[in-house]
Amino acid sequence: xxxxxxxxxxxxxxxxxxxxxxxxxxxxxxxxxxxxxxxxxxxxxxxxxxxxxxxxxxxxxxxxxxxxxxxxxxxxxxxxxxxxxxxxxxxxxxxxxxxxxxxxxxxxxxx
Amino acid sequence: xxxxxxxxxxxxxxxxxxxxxxxxxxxxxxxxxxxxxxxxxxxxxxxxxxxxxxxxxxxxxxxxxxxxxxxxxxxxxxxxxxxxxxxxxxxxxxxxxxxxxxxxxxxxxxxxxxxxxx
Numbered sequence: 001x002x003x004x005x006x007x008x009x010x011x012x013x014x015x016x017x018x019x020x021x022x023x024x025x026x027x028x029x030x031x032x033x034x035x036x037x038x039x040x041x042x043x044x045x046x047x048x049x050x051x052x053x054x055x056x057x058x059x060x061x062x063x064x065x066x067x068x069x070x071x072x073x074x075x076x077x078x079x080x081x082x083x084x085x086x087x088x089x090x091x092x093x094x095x096x097x098x099x100x101x102x103x104x105x106x107x108x109x110x111x
Numbered sequence: 112x113x114x115x116x117x118x119x120x121x122x123x124x125x126x127x128x129x130x131x132x133x134x135x136x137x138x139x140x141x142x143x144x145x146x147x148x149x150x151x152x153x154x155x156x157x158x159x160x161x162x163x164x165x166x167x168x169x170x171x172x173x174x175x176x177x178x179x180x181x182x183x184x185x186x187x188x189x190x191x192x193x194x195x196x197x198x199x200x201x202x203x204x205x206x207x208x209x210x211x212x213x214x215x216x217x218x219x220x221x222x223x224x225x226x227x228x229x
Contacts, residue, residue, distance in 0.1 A: 004153075033217060042115070042202060042220035043154065088153050092216070098167060099218060101146075101153030 004089045004102030012108045019076040021105040023089030030092045034074050037086045081111040117203050117221035125229050129191035132224045136205030145188050146202040198228045
């Protein structure tokens with residue numbers, strides 16, 4: 001079963017534009033992570049935000065977390081063609097050591 | 112530093128045949144995971160090891176799937192016999208700390224083993 005649900009399922013933008021992906025989840029969490037997966041490759045960790053944090057930055061990435069709404073968003077600014085990939089949110093439940101992934105958002109950045 | 116290594120990258124077999132996947136985690140990572148990823152979906156946990164102990168195998172179909180992690184390092188995932196529905200990517204991941212709930216508990220993934228069952 002998958003805890004997180006990403007929205008939209010697919011996103012197509014022009015190079016230089018910003019890309020925003022959303023993740024909603026169902027149960028209380030310890031932290032939330034975002035991963036990127038290029039086609040045919042493994043997942044790569046992007047950023048981790050703890051349940052007591054509201055916003056976090058890493059380079060061109062900005063992640064927000066709203067635990068009251070059980071949602072998170074990933075913003076990629078000034079997107080590049082190399083950002084084309086699938087992006088997954090993953091939640092770590094409050095009482096377990098299990099990282100549960102959503103179905104992902106497919107991002108396509110056109111040059 | 113070498114990443115998580117998986118083999119084979121691709122495997123095509125006929126149904127009812129056995130298949131095995133191998134994973135070598137990042138040196139020093141005590142936690143190892145096997146995930147299943149179907150096309151267009153996120154990874155789903157099959158089994159998690161802490162050192163050589165399987166601490167979460169609730170999603171592993173034990174009638175046909177088995178896994179082992181000898182000496183708490185390399186791991187092997189086996190399917191016998193394979194069914195058509197087993198066609199998927201099998202991902203191995205490792206992490207430094209106990210479970211993803213701790214600080215720095217991000218997972219490091221291998222490239223995956225893509226299985227096609229005909």
